[in-house]
Amino acid sequence: MSTREAATQHGSLGLSADDLAAMYRTMLTARLLDEAALRQNRMGRAPFVIPGAGHEACQVGTSWLMRKGIDVWLPYYRDLAVVLTAGMTPREVFLGIFAKAEDPSSGGRQMPAHWGCKRLGIISGSSPIATQVPHAAGIAYAAKLRGEDTVTTCWFGDGATSEGDWHEGLNFAGVHKLPVVFICENNRYAISVPQSKQMAIKNVAVRAEGYGFPGVVVDGNDVLACYAAMQEAHDRARRGEGPTLIECKTYRLLPHTSDDDDKTYRAAAEVEEARHHDPIMEFAGYLRSQGLLDDEADHALRAAVKAEIDGAIMSAWDAPDPDPATLYDHLFAEDP
Numbered sequence: 179m180s181t182r183e184a185a186t187q188h189g190s191l192g193l194s195a196d197d198l199a200a201m202y203r204t205m206l207t208a209r210l211l212d213e214a215a216l217r218q219n220r221m222g223r224a225p226f227v228i229p230g231a232g233h234e235a236c237q238v239g240t241s242w243l244m245r246k247g248i249d250v251w252l253p254y255y256r257d258l259a260v261v262l263t264a265g266m267t268p269r270e271v272f273l274g275i276f277a278k279a280e281d282p283s284s285g286g287r288q289m290p291a292h293w294g295c296k297r298l299g300i301i302s303g304s305s306p307i308a309t310q311v312p313h314a315a316g317i318a319y320a321a322k323l324r325g326e327d328t329v330t331t332c333w334f335g336d337g338a339t340s341e342g343d344w345h346e347g348l349n350f351a352g353v354h355k356l357p358v359v360f361i362c363e364n365n366r367y368a369i370s371v372p373q374s375k376q377m378a379i380k381n382v383a384v385r386a387e388g389y390g391f392p393g394v395v396v397d398g399n400d401v402l403a404c405y406a407a408m409q410e411a412h413d414r415a416r417r418g419e420g421p422t423l424i425e426c427k428t429y430r431l432l433p434h435t436s437d438d439d440d441k442t443y444r445a446a447a448e449v450e451e452a453r454h455h456d457p458i459m460e461f462a463g464y465l466r467s468q469g470l471l472d473d474e475a476d477h478a479l480r481a482a483v484k485a486e487i488d489g490a491i492m493s494a495w496d497a498p499d500p501d502p503a504t505l506y507d508h509l510f511a512e513d514p
């Protein structure tokens with residue numbers, strides 16, 4: 179890395195121009211895939227989708243330095259950009275959306291976006307929110323007992339922090355100083371419930387103090403700020419100093435799911451205002467300011483990503499459905 183690059187914001191984090199290009203591509207892939215999935219829903223081909231638009235910076239920023247094959251990932255349903263960073267392909271995402279046999283998460287049996295992938299170290303998620311939090315603490319406890327250099331990272335929304343599971347997981351992690359990072363993607367709503375009706379505090383991060391470890395607040399629309407916070411938390415976990423809670427302040431730009439009508443609980447002006455802080459636009463602005471992106475390159479990249487997604491949709495749509503004879507697989511010890 180040149181001296182000039184080392185002096186930039188990304189250079190000081192150890193990120194090269196190539197890293198930034200790859201991060202931007204992942205964020206764009208998540209956004210364009212999200213939009214394509216919603217279109218598939220409106221066409222009647224995808225029964226249910228969960229958009230992640232608006233969360234791309236905090237998802238890519240907090241997952242980018244996770245070590246593949248070493249660290250363990252516990253994402254929640256909105257974490258499309260996290261699983262893309264982990265190595266899940268757009269085709270695999272659509273295999274889940276279309277409930278196909280090859281879907282890595284559940285072989286087409288779970289709802290879409292209930293991510294899981296043995297190959298990538300992504301632990302299967304359940305529908306009840308925050309259940310992944312005690313799982314993360316348990317996995318980190320096992321890694322500590324075995325003396326393994328593994329960092330476990332667990333992502334969740336602000337609403338999840340009201341659940342007992344969340345508090346139990348954080349408490350256990352704090353007591354045992356576990357190598358785990360907790361990431362709250364605070365988008366200000368738990369479906370229709372605004373943060374003000376969910377908790378009497380402004381920052382979820384302050385809850386970490388009650389469990390004996392640091393909690394930090396970060397601009398969740400700034401991918402480099404999220405990366406920096408994760409770098410510190412990941413290093414801390416590897417040094418054996420215990421967990422960190424990172425609260426990324428962000429916003430969900432689309433409804434909660436394809437079944438939700440967000441016009442009933444939030445003003446159009448509020449959503450419009452949030453669009454001015456769109457994390458992809460903000461990162462593109464940074465790249466342009468560094469001379470790393472211009473209109474032509476951006477258009478070419480968007481076209482390439484769109485083509486990749488279109489190909490993934492076609493290939494996943496044509497993939498075989500699960501064999502009805504396997505309906506009870508993994509559900510009962512004996513065939514009912």
Ligand SMILES: Cc1ncc(C[n+]2csc(CCOP(=O)(O)OP(=O)(O)O)c2C)c(N)n1
Binds near residue numbers: 306338341367368
């Ligand atoms: C234990 C439990 N209670 C309620 C629900 C219904 N539910 C699904 S998602 C959700 C909102 C969660 O909000 P948050 O954690 O802030 O994440 P976001 O969807 O905003 O990203 C709720 C209440 C559930 N799945 N599990």
